[in-house]
Amino acid sequence: MSEGDLLHVVTTDNIGPGRITFGRAIVWGSVGLMAVVAVLQTLQSLGTSDFGFASWRPTLYAYILFAVCLCWAQVLVKGEHGKRILFVLPAALFVISLVVFPLLFGLVIAFSSWNLSSPDGRQFNGFDNLVQMWHDPFYWNALTNMVWYVLAILPEYVVAFALALMLNTEIRARKFFRVAFLMPLMLSPVAVSWMIGKSMMETRFGPLATLARHLGWDNPSFFGTGWMAKLTIMGMDAWTFIPFMMIMILAGLQAIPKELQEAAKVDGASPWRAFWEVTFPLMLPVSITAVLIRLIFKLKLADIIISVTSGGPGGATDSVTSFIFREYRDRSNVGYGTLLAMVYLVIIIIVMTVLMKFADRWMKSRY
Amino acid sequence: MTATDNSGQIFRDSAADLGHSAKWWTARTFIYAMLALWAFISLFPIYWTITTSFKMAPDVMQGRLVPWVDFTPKWLGWKSLGLSPETIGQGNTVRDEFLRRFANSVVISVTSSVLAVALGSLAAYGLSRFSYKFLWMRNADISFFFLSQLILPPVVLALPMLVLYKQLDLLDTRVGLIALYTLSVLPIVVWIMRDQFAGIPTELEEAAMVDGQSVWGAFLTIVLPIALPGMVAALILSLVLTWNEYFFAALLTSTYANTLPVMVASQTGSQGISWWSMAALSFAAILPLVVIGIFLERFIIKGMAAGAVK
Numbered sequence: 001m002s003e004g005d006l007l008h009v010v011t012t013d014n015i016g017p018g019r020i021t022f023g024r025a026i027v028w029g030s031v032g033l034m035a036v037v038a039v040l041q042t043l044q045s046l047g048t049s050d051f052g053f054a055s056w057r058p059t060l061y062a063y064i065l066f067a068v069c070l071c072w073a074q075v076l077v078k079g080e081h082g083k084r085i086l087f088v089l090p091a092a093l094f095v096i097s098l099v100v101f102p103l104l105f106g107l108v109i110a111f112s113s114w115n116l117s118s119p120d121g122r123q124f125n126g127f128d129n130l131v132q133m134w135h136d137p138f139y140w141n142a143l144t145n146m147v148w149y150v151l152a153i154l155p156e157y158v159v160a161f162a163l164a165l166m167l168n169t170e171i172r173a174r175k176f177f178r179v180a181f182l183m184p185l186m187l188s189p190v191a192v193s194w195m196i197g198k199s200m201m202e203t204r205f206g207p208l209a210t211l212a213r214h215l216g217w218d219n220p221s222f223f224g225t226g227w228m229a230k231l232t233i234m235g236m237d238a239w240t241f242i243p244f245m246m247i248m249i250l251a252g253l254q255a256i257p258k259e260l261q262e263a264a265k266v267d268g269a270s271p272w273r274a275f276w277e278v279t280f281p282l283m284l285p286v287s288i289t290a291v292l293i294r295l296i297f298k299l300k301l302a303d304i305i306i307s308v309t310s311g312g313p314g315g316a317t318d319s320v321t322s323f324i325f326r327e328y329r330d331r332s333n334v335g336y337g338t339l340l341a342m343v344y345l346v347i348i349i350i351v352m353t354v355l356m357k358f359a360d361r362w363m364k365s366r367y
Numbered sequence: 368m369t370a371t372d373n374s375g376q377i378f379r380d381s382a383a384d385l386g387h388s389a390k391w392w393t394a395r396t397f398i399y400a401m402l403a404l405w406a407f408i409s410l411f412p413i414y415w416t417i418t419t420s421f422k423m424a425p426d427v428m429q430g431r432l433v434p435w436v437d438f439t440p441k442w443l444g445w446k447s448l449g450l451s452p453e454t455i456g457q458g459n460t461v462r463d464e465f466l467r468r469f470a471n472s473v474v475i476s477v478t479s480s481v482l483a484v485a486l487g488s489l490a491a492y493g494l495s496r497f498s499y500k501f502l503w504m505r506n507a508d509i510s511f512f513f514l515s516q517l518i519l520p521p522v523v524l525a526l527p528m529l530v531l532y533k534q535l536d537l538l539d540t541r542v543g544l545i546a547l548y549t550l551s552v553l554p555i556v557v558w559i560m561r562d563q564f565a566g567i568p569t570e571l572e573e574a575a576m577v578d579g580q581s582v583w584g585a586f587l588t589i590v591l592p593i594a595l596p597g598m599v600a601a602l603i604l605s606l607v608l609t610w611n612e613y614f615f616a617a618l619l620t621s622t623y624a625n626t627l628p629v630m631v632a633s634q635t636g637s638q639g640i641s642w643w644s645m646a647a648l649s650f651a652a653i654l655p656l657v658v659i660g661i662f663l664e665r666f667i668i669k670g671m672a673a674g675a676v677k
Contacts, residue, residue: 007496007569055536083582087493088509091486091553095516098550099524106527116530163405166398179664180406183413186656186667188611190628191649195412199419199642205430207415239408244671251672293517300520303613307632321522321614328618334526341523352518 013079023076030069034062067093110342114335122335129339139340141315142323143347145230149301149319152234153294157287159238160245165275167246168253185243189303196236197222197308223309226316233317236304241297245290252286253279288359295355299348320344413657419646420444427642444643448651465630465651472610472626475541479548480605484598486549487556492586492594494557495564496572510561517554521614529618539620547615552605559604559673563597564590600670603663607656627652 037058040051071089074082110129114122133139167177184192200208201222212220223229256279264274302321305311311318311326320340327337419427421440431437442451449455449462493499494510501509528547529538537543567590575585591598613628620629631652634645660667 006498007572056534057536060535080582084493084497085499086583087489087497087586088499091490091513091557092509094486095513095550095553098546099516099519102524102527102531105531106523109527109530162401166402169398171398171402175664177402177406178668179661180409182660182664182667183409183657186607186660187413187653188613188628188631188656190611190613190632191416191653192412194631194645194649195416199646200412200415205428207411207430207432210430243409247668247671251668296517299518300522300614302522303628306613306617321520324522324526325614325618328526328529334530338526341520341526344520345523348518348520 013081015077015079020077023073026069026076027066027073030062030066034059034066037062063097067097106338106342109335110339112335115332116334117332125335129336130343132336133340133343138315138318138323139320142311142318142320143344145316145318146299146301146320148230149234149237150295150298152238153291153298156238156242156294157245157291160242160290161249161283161287163242163246164249164253167250181246182243184240187240189240190307192236192240193304193307196239197232197304201232223313223317226313229309229313229317233305233309236308237298237301240304241294244297245294248290248293249283249286252283252290255286256282285363288363292352292355292359296352413653416646416650416653419642420644420650422643422646424642444641444645444647447641447644448647450647450651465648468625468627468630469651471541471624472628475544475548475624475626476606476609478541479545479609480552480602482545482549483552483556483605484560484602487553487601488560488594488598491557491560492564492590495561496569510557513557514554516550517558521551525615525618528615532619539622539624541624543619544616544624544626547619548609548612551612551615552608555608556601556605559601559670560594560597562673563594567593596666596669597673599663600666600673603659603666604670606659607667610656 041053041056041059043049044051044053070093071086074085074089076082078085109122111124111126112122113125113128163181167174167181171177187195196208200206203209203219203221208222209220221228222232260278260282261274264278269277300321301319302325305317305319305322306325309317311322315323324337324340324344327333327340418432418434418440421434421442421444422431422438423441423443426438434440442453445451446454447461448465449457449459450465454462490513494506499506499509504512524547532538532543535543537546571589571593572580572582572585575589576582580588611628612626613632616624616626616629617632620626631645631649634648
């Protein structure tokens with residue numbers, strides 16, 4: 001992440017003390033307002049007094065007002081520099097309020113027993129959830145499944161690379177093929193799971209089952225055994241996301257200077273060697289980016305599983321996300337579900353950090 | 368590069384070259400065969416969905432494939448959705464529900480995509496042009512802060528958000544979903560737009576500022592028009608992702624703010640499967656994106672390729 005070409009502007013601001021005071025005043029004023037509203041609402045929720053609030057929305061409105069005042073005050077107080085801050089500040093505030101707050105709140109929930117359908121409300125229970133997780137075979141099963149799902153990225157990558165290579169040759173109707181190949185990516189996973197998982201793989205008359213019968217599989221059942229179901233889910237997920245990797249790789253292929261491949265040809269390299277010694281090494285950075293991004297999407301895998309198998313048979317197709325989804329849907333168990341999600345997040349962060357370190361080294365060592 | 372018709376050429380290929388061309392032709396045929404196979408794999412499910420929506424029960428059971436040859440198309444599936452020629456004039460509860468879900472999907476995905484592109488473009492422009500310092504964070508750290516949101520799996524936010532939304536009375540509202548969807552596509556927008564802005568020379572703004580434009584004026588009048596194709600790419604990619612989102616919609620909505628994917632998913636279990644109406648519904652749900660995919664394909668590709676090639 002380089003700093004790039006920065007724009008250097010020197011401006012003289014003429015900001016009067018009144019303007020600065022006003023800027024500070026609106027920020028602290030809105031903070032004060034927010035604090036007052038929040039305190040009132042807390043009092044009401046604790047049951048000490050009733051101010052007639054129906055929900056926590058007044059606090060939300062006060063927060064939004066504070067956010068607006070904060071942005072405005074940047075310009076008032078800092079002048080020209082504040083206008084530059086204004087580019088980044090709204091997005092940053094937005095992300096912070098929608099990620100950091102819920103994450104902190106989530107940490108509190110994760111260490112409590114909270115069943116939304118029970119009237120008891122939230123109760124702090126320390127590390128009980130963690131102990132329960134440790135002894136929960138289904139969670140470990142879901143994590144192992146995720147490893148398999150992630151490994152499925154490699155064959156996807158091979159197919160995507162092959163398709164990109166073919167699209168990169170001189171072919172006719174390239175636009176048609178590009179649009180056709182892109183289509184699966186545009187479809188909603190839920191519709192895909194109905195179209196393919198439920199309809200085309202229907203054991204009696206689905207076209208895929210018929211095809212399987214013609215190929216000599218007597219009793220095609222795509223979700224009968226654990227491994228078969230897992231492979232089917234992998235296949236459907238691959239079907240939707242191969243175009244994604246293909247396009248990234250294709251973009252990479254088109255960025256390679258033609259001279260390099262021609263030079264290899266002139267030097268008498270066979271296409272096979274030219275690929276392995278020129279194209280593939282040049283494509284390594286793009287490949288790593290594509291695989292990493294694919295990995296990020298793979299770790300969110302859930303929609304197809306939720307709507308086709310609901311994790312069955314016997315949890316064989318469960319991904320972490322679909323498992324937690326059902327944990328909430330079936331048992332309303334918010335506390336435990338959140339803890340599982342938090343643990344998953346920690347694992348992801350560790351794995352991604354390690355992978356990115358490796359990726360950095362790989363990309364640099366060659367160039 | 369086409370070597371098909373060379374009878375009119377002055378320089379003919381020698382025999383050796385023609386032998387080479389036989390090999391070239393086999394390679395060509397192989398490539399076209401593979402491409403056609405994959406195009407078939409990509410398109411067949413869509414074809415299957417369209418045709419199934421026009422089938423009757425026996426046609427489905429016997430696995431008929433080609434309309435007019437194998438079976439006579441009927442409006443059965445579309446009738447149950449209230450969208451066939453006979454039923455289109457009458458009132459229909461299923462259609463009303465479908466249209467409501469459709470409207471929800473359109474409003475939510477368009478609003479959140481526009482919002483994400485607006486916020487994300489501003490942030491990306493700022494990060495590519497000015498140097499910031501917030502506590503210990505410099506530009507690279509702030510960029511990383513935005514991009515790292517991509518790693519965050521939705522499930523981590525889902526349950527805390529559910530509880531928060533309940534307190535804030537935002538469950539089952541469009542606003543609630545819009546906020547979350549904006550958040551989920553924002554890192555992608557920042558990623559694409561940072562690349563776009565980095566490709567625009569700063570001299571342009573410098574010239575505009577010499578002419579008396581302010582920072583924002585230069586951004587709005589000079590840079591934005593140049594970056595517009597990139598913004599369209601980011602917008603369309605966001606539209607695709609938000610239109611298809613299912614997880615948050617399934618958790619956070621129940622009656623009023625359901626989107627189409629939730630409607631599609633909720634149909635499957637009930638009273639045996641009526642294949643034709645499911646097919647019609649699925650097809651209606653994917654149709655907008657199929658159209659976008661066909662006509663705006665180059666923007667999608669541009670968007671996805673943005674990060675790949677530096």
